[in-house]
Amino acid sequence: MPDPSNYTDRPWMDPEAEPFIKVQSVSKHFGDFTAVDNVDLEIYKGELFSLLGGSGCGKTTLLRMLAGFETPSSGYIFIDGVNMNDVPPYERPINMMFQSYALFPHMNVEKNVAYGLRRDGIAGDEINQRVDDMLAMVELTQFRKRKPHQLSGGQRQRVALARALVKQPKVLLLDEPLAALDKRLRENTQFELMNIQDQLGVTFVVVTHDQEEAMTLSTRIAVMDAGRFMQIGTPTEIYEFPESRLVANFIGSANMFQGRITENGPDHVIVQCKQPDCEFYIDHGVSIQEGNKVWVAVRPEKITISSEASDYNGNNCIKGIVHDIGYLGKLSTYRVKTADETLIDVTSPNLARPKDGNLAMDWDDEVYLSWEASSAVVLTK
Amino acid sequence: MIKQSLQRNWKSLVVFVPYFWLLIFFLAPFFIVLKISLSEATIASPPFLPMTEWVDEGVMNIKLVFDNFLYLWEDDLYFNTYLNSIKISSISTIFCLLIGYPMAYAIVRADETQKNILLMMIILPFWTSFLLRVYAWMGLLADQGTINDLLIALGIIDQPIRLLYTQFAVYVGIVYTYLPFMILPLYANMEKLDWELLEAAADLGAKPAVTFITVTLPMTIPGVIAGGLLVFIPATGEYVIPDMLGGGNVLMIGRILYNEFNSNIDWPVASAVAIALLLVLVLPMMLYQHVQAKESEAK
Numbered sequence: 001m002p003d004p005s006n007y008t009d010r011p012w013m014d015p016e017a018e019p020f021i022k023v024q025s026v027s028k029h030f031g032d033f034t035a036v037d038n039v040d041l042e043i044y045k046g047e048l049f050s051l052l053g054g055s056g057c058g059k060t061t062l063l064r065m066l067a068g069f070e071t072p073s074s075g076y077i078f079i080d081g082v083n084m085n086d087v088p089p090y091e092r093p094i095n096m097m098f099q100s101y102a103l104f105p106h107m108n109v110e111k112n113v114a115y116g117l118r119r120d121g122i123a124g125d126e127i128n129q130r131v132d133d134m135l136a137m138v139e140l141t142q143f144r145k146r147k148p149h150q151l152s153g154g155q156r157q158r159v160a161l162a163r164a165l166v167k168q169p170k171v172l173l174l175d176e177p178l179a180a181l182d183k184r185l186r187e188n189t190q191f192e193l194m195n196i197q198d199q200l201g202v203t204f205v206v207v208t209h210d211q212e213e214a215m216t217l218s219t220r221i222a223v224m225d226a227g228r229f230m231q232i233g234t235p236t237e238i239y240e241f242p243e244s245r246l247v248a249n250f251i252g253s254a255n256m257f258q259g260r261i262t263e264n265g266p267d268h269v270i271v272q273c274k275q276p277d278c279e280f281y282i283d284h285g286v287s288i289q290e291g292n293k294v295w296v297a298v299r300p301e302k303i304t305i306s307s308e309a310s311d312y313n314g315n316n317c318i319k320g321i322v323h324d325i326g327y328l329g330k331l332s333t334y335r336v337k338t339a340d341e342t343l344i345d346v347t348s349p350n351l352a353r354p355k356d357g358n359l360a361m362d363w364d365d366e367v368y369l370s371w372e373a374s375s376a377v378v379l380t381k
Numbered sequence: 382m383i384k385q386s387l388q389r390n391w392k393s394l395v396v397f398v399p400y401f402w403l404l405i406f407f408l409a410p411f412f413i414v415l416k417i418s419l420s421e422a423t424i425a426s427p428p429f430l431p432m433t434e435w436v437d438e439g440v441m442n443i444k445l446v447f448d449n450f451l452y453l454w455e456d457d458l459y460f461n462t463y464l465n466s467i468k469i470s471s472i473s474t475i476f477c478l479l480i481g482y483p484m485a486y487a488i489v490r491a492d493e494t495q496k497n498i499l500l501m502m503i504i505l506p507f508w509t510s511f512l513l514r515v516y517a518w519m520g521l522l523a524d525q526g527t528i529n530d531l532l533i534a535l536g537i538i539d540q541p542i543r544l545l546y547t548q549f550a551v552y553v554g555i556v557y558t559y560l561p562f563m564i565l566p567l568y569a570n571m572e573k574l575d576w577e578l579l580e581a582a583a584d585l586g587a588k589p590a591v592t593f594i595t596v597t598l599p600m601t602i603p604g605v606i607a608g609g610l611l612v613f614i615p616a617t618g619e620y621v622i623p624d625m626l627g628g629g630n631v632l633m634i635g636r637i638l639y640n641e642f643n644s645n646i647d648w649p650v651a652s653a654v655a656i657a658l659l660l661v662l663v664l665p666m667m668l669y670q671h672v673q674a675k676e677s678e679a680k
Contacts, residue, residue: 069580089583102581106599115595116585167585 010234011044012220018081020045020203021066021171026075027227028061035061037227038075048197048204050214052250053224059207062224063173066205067096080170090119095169099176101160103148109135109159110144116167134166137196154185161193165200174206178213190216211251215239223247244381245295254297255344261378264290269378271296276342278318283373288380295379300345302375305334307361309368317370320344322361336367344369411659418652419445428648449653459637459654463661466634469548469623470616473555474563477612478605480556481563485604488564489571500568503561515554515625522550522626546628554622559615563608570604606669614662634658 007014019042028036036058043049051059064070065077068089077084084092095116103112113134117127135141138158148156157180164172177193178186194217197204208214214221215235223230223238223246231238231247242248245256257280259273264286271280271294280296288294309319323343324335327350334346346369352360361367420429421444434442453459488499506514521527522544529541544550578600582592620635627633634654641651 067580067584069583089580090586090588094584096581096584098577098581100575100577102575102577104578104581104596115582115587119586119591163585 009219011047012042017044019043020047020080021205022076022078023062023066024076024078026062026065026072026077028058028065028070029073034227036065036072039227039229041222041229041232043203043205045203046201047219048194048206048217050206050208050218050221051224052208052211052214052221054209054250057224058227059209059224060175063096063175063205063207066171067094067173068092093170094173095164095167095171096173097160097164097175097177099179101148101156101180103156103159103163105148108145108147109140109151112148112159113163113166116163120167130166134162138162153180153182154189157181157189161196165196165202168200169202171203171205174204176208176210177206179208179210186213193217215251223250225250241377242297242379245297245379248297248377248379252299253345254299255303256379257296257298257342259294259296261286261288261290261292261294264288268373271378275340276318276320276338276344277340278338279315280376281315281373282376282378284378286378286380292380296376297379298371298376300333300347301331303344303346303369303371305336305346305348305361306368306370307365316373316376317368318344319366319368322363322365322367325361325363334361334367336369414652414655417648418449418656419447420649421446421448422647422649424646428646446649449649450657452650453653453657459657462632462634462637463657465632466617467661469551469555469631469633470613470619473552473559473616474609474613476552476556477560477563478609481560481567481608482601482605485564485567485571488568489574503564506561511558512621514558515621518550518554518557518626519545522553545626546630548627548631550626551623551631551633554626555616555619558622559612562611562615566607566611567601567604570601570607574600610666610669614666617662618658 007017011017021041021043023039023041025038025040026036027034027038039062041062051062053059061070065072066079066084068084068087072085079093104115107115110131113131114127117130122130131144132141135144138161140155140158140162143151143155148159151159157177161177174193178189181189190213193204204217206214206217218235220232220234221238222232225246230250231243233241238247238251242251242254248254248256257273257275257278259271259280261269262272262279263270266285268281268283269286271282273280273296282296286294318338320336320338322334323337326333329350331347331349334348336344336346338344416432417429420432422428423430430444432444434444436442484503488496488503491499519526523529524541524543524545526545528544529538532538533541574597578596579592582596583589587595617633618635619633620639623631623633624636624639638651638654638658641647641654645651
């Protein structure tokens with residue numbers, strides 16, 4: 001358990017900390033369309049903050065407003081305490097890594113990286129030194145004389161990163177930084193990005209539609225939909241304690257059941273669902289009245305599947321038959337059909353090697369599902 | 382197999398047709414003109430002596446007369462006219478670029494519906510005859526023309542100023558006529574420009590003017606060169622505009638060519654003038670091609 005008064009890794013918990021980026025009731029309209037709808041956001045120094053959402057949710061517009069390519073229709077953006085509304089992009093202490101990388105095709109790697117330094121009127125020797133250092137860091141020293149079209153996707157991405165970082169910005173904006181890379185390269189780059197961020201202490205703001213990317217990279221995530229934030233929190237908070245069905249479904253997958261609260265105690269609630277016909281005992285209280293309609297979300301990996309009825313005691317468990325199996329190697333996903341035709345997804349690690357090539361559970365086997373009282377989440381919206 | 386070779390034949394046929402066209406209507410006439418330029422002038426029809434002559438059984442004399450080219454070189458008139466033509470077309474090209482570049486840029490940046498209307502307006506003048514448009518300029522620039530009338534009516538001048546039959550009128554005519562040939566290739570080039578590059582430059586601290594010089598301009602150089610050549614080459618050989626708007630006061634090579642052919646009936650010298658003009662125009666084009674080839678090799 002970390003020391004609650006030590007906020008170095010969690011500046012957003014520190015009541016004393018001043019946010020480095022402050023977005024204050026910002027909206028952006030394009031004609032009739034509202035891309036960003038009156039949002040507030042505080043990002044602290046050294047954070048790796050992700051804006052996560054599907055296409056058209058407003059995350060890119062928000063990023064472009066931070067960079068200065070779009071001006072807010074209303075509201076204010078402060079960076080390091082300075083109101084940025086009338087500051088043009090070329091005067092902001094921010095650099096951006098574009099999704100397309102936007103490398104200058106008529107300049108070689110070296111000139112691309114040096115471009116920003118030249119604009120600041122830095123002396124030639126210092127430019128060379130800083131470009132050298134940066135190219136060494138992203139391991140592109142031997143490619144310095146190449147033009148962008150002579151590089152692979154991963155190399156281009158590193159040039160773009162070097163070009164944005166060489167100016168030592170206070171904030172680095174990354175627009176879908178890994179989207180153009182293949183899976184293996186993406187995983188490596190993810191960790192590289194985290195290392196660089198750690199080394200340089202730059203505040204990163206990442207836009208992504210990839211929830212896995214957001215989960216791995218971020219200190220905190222803001223889940224966006226239709227121009228608003230659905231939830232802002234650490235990856236764990238967002239995954240384990242989603243505040244709405246939308247967030248629960250967007251981050252990972254969840255079994256979602258509708259029901260009514262039949263008992264609302266201080267340390268537990270009981271929700272009666274029709275489909276599946278089952279009572280959920282949940283060990284956290286909720287602040288709504290008995291009899292209200294709610295949803296219960298249970299993550300597939302939090303459900304235990306068994307062919308024996310050992311844990312089957314009527315509380316938080318249900319019987320069904322295996323409807324479908326997906327064998328993924330390290331784990332299997334099961335789709336279990338209950339007596340009232342409800343489908344429940346379960347993932348289970350394949351701990352033991354199947355005997356004689358037979359799976360422990362097969363199609364149409366009768367199975368018992370159970371979960372802990374702490375596993376399910378009650379959602380009201 | 383048969384189908385494949387048939388397809389290949391089709392392909393070569395498709396390529397062959399334009400080549401055949403160029404051969405018949407460009408290369409063959411070129412050699413005829415080249416031949417005439419190396420012949421001796423005479424008063425006959427056609428007005429030059431044959432190049433070949435049978436002197437003996439099985440012996441043919443080929444006579445190449447380089448006099449015509451030497452004549453061009455020795456007489457200042459021709460040299461100065463070439464220089465003047467190049468000067469006028471160069472300055473016109475620069476003006477077309479200065480006017481056309483911002484126009485092309487504005488069209489590319491306009492929204493979709495406006496873009497089509499603006500492009501339409503660039504192409505619209507082609508719907509009336511070129512000659513009619515030059516006549517219209519004569520009407521505008523004449524001493525009792527629209528512009529002088531207007532300036533007098535406004536009290537800015539009390540005597541008509543001489544506009545028609547001056548160098549100025551020739552520049553106006555050439556820039557007006559060839560402006561679309563500058564705008565369209567520039568537009569085509571700028572349309573492909575990745576606007577995110579301009580954002581990236583701004584993001585890295587470049588003010589708009591610096592972004593223009595370091596990113597926009599280098600990226601649009603191919604369009605500038607294409608548009609420049611499309612204006613410069615026909616403007617250098619232009620005959621109608623200097624003749625109608627410049628009167629006798631502006632000598633360009635097209636005028637000389639016309640005079641040699643029709644007034645002096647000296648076809649060999651006229652052909653030499655044409656060949657020399659071709660050389661003047663082809664050399665910069667080849668240079669450009671060479672640079673382009675080198676650049677694409679580097680890619």
